[in-house]
Amino acid sequence: MEKQERSTKDRVLAILLTQPGVYFSGDSLAQVLNLSRESIWKAVRSLKVDGHQIASRKKAGYAYLSSRQVDPLVLKQWLHLLDSDLAENQQPKVRVFEQIDSTQAYAKDLVAKQPLTKPTLLVAREQSGGYGRQGRAFYSPKDRGLYVSLVMPVAVGTRLAPSLLTTSAAVALVQGLQVFFPAAPFQLKWVNDLILHRRKIGGVITEGIFDFESQQYSAVILGFAINLMPGAFPDGLESKAGTVLTNDANNLDLNSVLAQLVVNLLKMATTYQDGAYLPAYRERSLLIGHTITVKVGTDEKTGIVTGISDQGGLMMTENATGQQETLYAGEVTKVKLLENLNL
Structure with a gap:
């Protein structure tokens, strides 16, 4: 029945x-x-x-x-309406979980078990173990945000540019959000944090799956989480985390928002290596011109950010040595402008 x-x-x-x-x-x-x-x-x-x-x-x-919830049928319909320019092999398979530990962990297990021939979209209404870069936990309450992993097969011979991919993905997400929230002053904190009104409202993580037999990457898993609607954050996050909306919006369709973000990411994945997204990333950068502290391994460097390189690296002048260097790995732990963003 x-x-x-x-x-x-x-x-x-x-x-x-x-x-x-x-x-x-x-x-x-x-x-x-x-x-x-x-x-x-x-x-x-x-x-x-x-x-x-x-x-x-x-x-x-x-x-x-x-x-008010992600529904596979509704999501597929919105993807169909928005992705008419995408090739057949780019249209993603969709799976929605009521609750899951982590879409990113599930995606890695999925790729390990079977090779994928087309993109696969994994969405959770709620996560109990969502995570971002450096394994940092991401609070994922039910139906208050978007918790997603997009698995994209990598064609044989394709060269990846990790720093460019992550920065470009962040821009693609912000541009998608801007369709629905045109007045929101979104900013980007290198390399992967989405910032609004001095609080982190989302983040991106890119993980490559390496095939030892072919000696190349077989897939890229692009995960992202975005806090859309307000809710009670756990202790310690109230001053750091934020949401796109300050109150519930009855007419906001999570499926249409997610479909726009996914279409943006799929299109980005075919063009990002030419650096087309870098001007928009630089324009929204929270860090350029400000003093920061960045942790690289066990070392910490403090200096002024002078720009974003053509490969998506963080260009800074160290206070201690006065030398200019470009970082492609590391975690910004302190921004002098915004003390609450010591994430």
């Missing part, structure tokens, strides 16, 4: 999604799906309980408005 009800919900939702905002009468839905009007009503009611925003109007019927 449960399987049949779920199937009915999916079938009703699929029709409503073909034209978001357009009303479909109960009679037309019942006729197309060969169901009773009562079955349609029950399916719509159940979809609303699941978090889908569906308008009901007498004599007009039902219209899909938005969804």
Whole structure:
């Protein structure tokens, strides 16, 4: 019975999604799906309980408005609407988890078990063990943000540029968010942190899977997490972490936002090596012109950031020696401008 009800919900939702905002009468839905009007009503009611925003109007019927949770069917529909320029082999497979330890850990296990021929998108409504660079934990409460790993196969002979990939991915994400939040002054903290109003609202992590037989990378796992809606942060994070929105937005569809971000990332992955995203990264850089402390291994360096190199490295002049150097690895632990960002 449960399987049949779920199937009915999916079938009703699929029709409503073909034209978001357009009303479909109960009679037309019942006729197309060969169901009773009562079955349609029950399916719509159940979809609303699941978090889908569906308008009901007498004599007009039902219209899909938005969804407050990531739903595979809704997400696929938005990807289809947005990715018409993507090649067939770039359109990702989609899997959504109600709850998982870490999409990034699951992705690495998936790639280890079977070679992938097309991108795979793994999304969690909630994570218990989400992490970023340096293994730092990322708080991932249910349906308050986007917790995602995008697995992209690497073609034989492809050269990777890790620093460029991470910086370009950060730009692609910010540009996607800007579509929905055009007035938000997003900034970027080298190499992978998304900053808004002096707080970290998200981050990017890129991990390569190396194939010893072919002696090259077989896949790249691009993970990202973004805090969209407010919620109670654990002790110690309130002053550092933030959210894109300061209060809940009833009309925000997590699926449309995520679809835009994924399409941006897929397009970025085919062009990032020419440095096309660097001007936007430099423009949004939080660090250029400011004194920072960066940890490289067990050493710490303090100096003024002078720019971002053409390969995505951090250019700085050390205070102790006056020498200019470019870093491609390390963790910025202190920004003199913003003491709360000692993450």
